[in-house]
Amino acid sequence: MTFFQSMMVMGILMIGGGFLALAEIALAGARKVKLKILAESGDERAQKVLDVQAQSADFFAASQIGLNAAAILGGIVAEPAFRSFFADFLYQFFVGAWIEKAAFGLSFLVVTMAFILFADFMPKRLAMIAPEKIALAVINPTLIYVKICTPLAWVINAISNLLFRLFKVNTIREDNVTFDDIAAVMEAGAQAGVLLKQERHFIENVFELEERTVPSSMTTRENIVFFTPNEPEDSIRQKLATYPFSKFLVCNETIDQTIGYVDAKDLLVRILNNQKLNQLNETTIRSVLTIPDTLTLSELLDRFRASKETLAVVINEYAWVVGVISLNDIMSTVMGDWVTPMDEVQQIIKRDNHSWLIEGSTPIEDMKHALDLDELPDEENYETVAGFMMYKLRKVPRPADFVEFDHFKFEVVDVDHYKIDQLLVTRLSVINENLIIPNKTD
Template identity: 60%
Template sequence: MSLLQNVMLLILLVLAAGFLSLTEIAFAGARKIKLKLLAEAGDARALKVMALQEQSADFFAASQIGLNAISIMGGIVGEGALRPHFIGWISTFYNGPALDNIGFAVSFLTVTFMFILFADLMPKRLAMRAPERIAVMLIAPISLFIRICKPLSWLINSAANVIFRIFKIDMTREDSITFDEISAAVEAGAQAGVLQKQEQHFIENVFQLESRSVASAMTTRDNVVYFKLNETEDSIREKVASHSKFPVCDGTIDRVIGYVDTRDILVRLLHKQAPVQLNELTIRTVPIIPDTLTLSELLDRFRASKETFAVVINEYALVMGVITLSDIMLTVMGSWGNTLEEDKQIIQRDDGSWLIDGSTPVEDVKRTLGLDSLPEEENYETAAGFMMFMLRKVPKKTDSVEYQGVKFEVLDVDHYRIDQLLVKHLAPKDTP
């Protein structure tokens, strides 16, 4: 063949190898979630791509057969076509005994450069930009190529399967998605500007409902406002102004018999059905839940029972607090759920330090301070719990803890309960 014919054949081989490299990366990198979205949008080719990923052995075998065959043929054609011309060009200024070897080396490097650049590097970089779109576009020709290579692919795959079985290697594809992977994708979306910062926090908080207990979001026992069975009308009127739902107790808070919704009381007041009394007409059955429930489990119970209020008890049947659907929603919204500055659990000061309420969940503390974790988090739920765990005693004012360059100092204590912490990043120590 002439030089032109050889060069044209070499170009065709490079393009064929580039096509196989492009499809190999596209099919391997195509994400199942995006393919499902394309399929739901009506693109049937996405279903074929997903099916090919489930049975990827035939595709990779055919791809490797094609790439290796093309590479070998490209070396033969390139060396035979280019070597004589390189020898003729080099002989114009060098005609020594190494001329033939130099011509071979130059032709080899030229063909290798062409295959690396146009058949490997560039196609793979293109495929990484939009693997799902490219995989959907090329599913028809690659399916035909796989059918052509089917006999040889079967032989190669059979040998590979035998070797995998000998070494007990499980080749089942794992498609499960973890929270860390979702969180990383959400963070990447926020950094790229696709998601706003508050949207990123909302999404992460929703997934954390599965791990956070009701104790991290409830109104604690000390702050619960409740009615007694013999509550006076004046006392009821006074308390109604501050809350919407009240537990009703027989004497003490640990003997809860139900709860009252202020809407029922207001209806009676509007209809001038005074005096306001606590009886079977106004007291509702209250859900009693253990403090070991997660927020996600409680949300399911609220959905099933149509209730939005529950009393939380511990293993000794003592009331730990109360929780409402609004408390769960505030957990999802984080600081965006607090419209008043004084209601916020975390307030940043002008000097860059933070005032953190002792009841602030540790997840919010970590996010604010940029910490990946806190020591043995399974032992506590709040910032106050973290301090007690680290200090190994009942904290008092000015007690402090340092962890990963952050100083936590007790600012205020109310009857053994930590009200507020002062938290700040420590300046790095000077090194000699």
Template identity: 65%
Template sequence: MNLFEHLALLAVLVLAAGFLSLSEIALAGARKIKLKLLAEAGDERAHKVIALQAQSADFFAASQIGLNAIAILGGILGEGALRPFFLEWLTLFYDGPGRDNVAFALSFVFVTTLFVLFADLMPKRLAMIAPESTAMAVVRPVMVVIRVFKPLSWALNKVANMLFRVFGVDTTREDRITFDEISAVVEAGAQAGVLQKQEQHFIENVFELESRAVTSTMTTRENVVFFTLNEAEDSIRQKIATHALSKFPVCDGVIDRVIGYVDTRDILVQLFNRQSRFQLNESSIRKVLIIPDSLTLSELLDRFRATKETFAVVINEYALVVGVVTLSDIMVTVMGKWGAPLEADQQALQREDGSWLIDGSTPVADMKRVLELDALPEEEHYETAAGFMMYMLRKVPKPTDSVEYEGMRFEVLDVDHYRIDQLLVKRIGARGAPSATQADTVAD
């Protein structure tokens, strides 16, 4: 064969190796979720790609056999065809010793560069651009390659499986999807403009329901407005008029003796029926849902769904009431400020100088979001901004006490009977300095 015929055959080998490299990356990188959507839309090729991914050992064995055979053949062919050409070319300006070695090195570099560039690097980069569509485009030729190399790939897979068993390697592919992976996809969608920023927050908040405790979103004990069993009608009317609430717990004297709750719609119905007086009795008091403070918001949603209730009283391990929570509280957690009533006080308010006023009862997750913090130290030990300060200070706080974390100063502004009402948060430096373990504490 002349030089042109050798180069043409070499080009065919490069194209064949490029096809195998492209197919490997496309089949390995194709996302199963997207393939399932395409399969459900009626694309038969997507079904074949999914089946091939489930039994990928045959293809990878056939692919490696083909790639290695082509590489060896290409090296032999290239050296035989190009070495005489480079040797003749070198003779034009050099006729000294070592000319054969230089010609061999030039042919080796040329063939290696050709295969690396056109049979490996470029096909793999092309496959990564759109792995699903590429995998579906090559799946039928790949099935032919698998059938051609079936006997040899079967033998190699047997040997490989035996070695895996000897070394205790589990070759089962795990397709479990984690929250971090979904969060990364959602964030990528927001950056690409597919999702709006608010929609990204909604999705992330829904997944947070699995980890957030009911205490992070409930109305705390000291803010609970309740009726006593023998409360006067005028007092009941006054509380209903003063507090824009639809449900009120009913207690036997003290808040820790909850016997039920009253829905203000029942009172409204009686007023529409022209009943001038309203009394708390068995007919007007509804059975209340009592839940432990260890429940997550996701578990609470399940309780609400099972009982068809939207109001619950939260108690601790000592059977003391720590707060009340409603379905609306959960929706506010998911929707953020969009789900909050327009007249409600904001828990985090940014001032003109860039600092933040944060309510002590603000959940940790909300505080991290407004301050753009990835994490707080040992978050499992507290649930609110006030809990963060008490944990960092290691004492009952007082006004002007402060800690520094991630380049921010958290200062206690107001304390009401040992309860932190409000924090002032200012940025004082670059993030990451100082660390949480080096947080400054203002002593008594």
């Protein structure tokens, strides 16, 4: 075989090996979500790729047969040709028995590098750039090749399965998608500019509904405004004018004796129709959903969907009312400022890039987002920023009490009847930079 013929055969073998390497990486790296979308839109090739991914053993066996056969045959054919070429070249300058060994080494190096570069490395890099597109392009010829290699691939799979069982190796692939997987995709999308920061924040909040409990988003007991069945009309009018709530609880004597709730819209209609507001009765009082404070926001959404209600009273283990929560409160948790009224008092005020004023009733999840904190210590023991401070201080807080955590200083600014109203949060690095060390004097 002439040198030219050897190069032709080597080139054909490299093309075949490169195609198999390209197909191997493309079929393995093609994302199932995109393939399913393409398959549902009618692309038969996408469904074929999904089928190969589901039963990949035959394909990978056939692929390895072709890759190794191409490399071995390429070495057998091309190595003698290159060895003769290098030997003739070296004999022009040197004479000695070592020339044959040197020619063999050079030929082995050239053939190996050529197959690594053109039949392995470059095709795999190309496949990693657009795996789904390339997988669709190569799937039909790949399936034909797999059918040709089926008998030998079956033997290889049988031997490998026997060895796996012998060593008790689980070969079943788990395709469960976790939140960490989705978070990684969101992070990549945000870095690429495909996903906006606000959109990423929405998605993270939706997943947090499974972890956040009802107290993190409810209106607390001390902020609840309620009517009694015999509430004077002047008092009802005054509360409607003072508090911008769309729903008010109706309780017998105390807030723990809840009867139901009234919609402010219904009361306003009666006012416009010059009807009296006293004597609230069953025509105006609606039934209210009662839930325990241990429910997650996701579970509460299911309760709202099942009961067709949009307001719930939250009680603790002693059957005391600890707060109320509405469907709009859950939406505010997800959407943040997009659904929060602009005139509503902000719970987190950013003073500058290194300090924040935070209300004590702020849910810890909101504070973590504002400060870019991954976690707080023992989060299961509290729901609000005030709860975090009391848990860390281990006492009833007073103004100027502070806690240091993760390069932040949390300082109590205002306390009202043992309740933390406001905190000042400052980065410790900024505090340290602003420290003035006095000069020592004799």
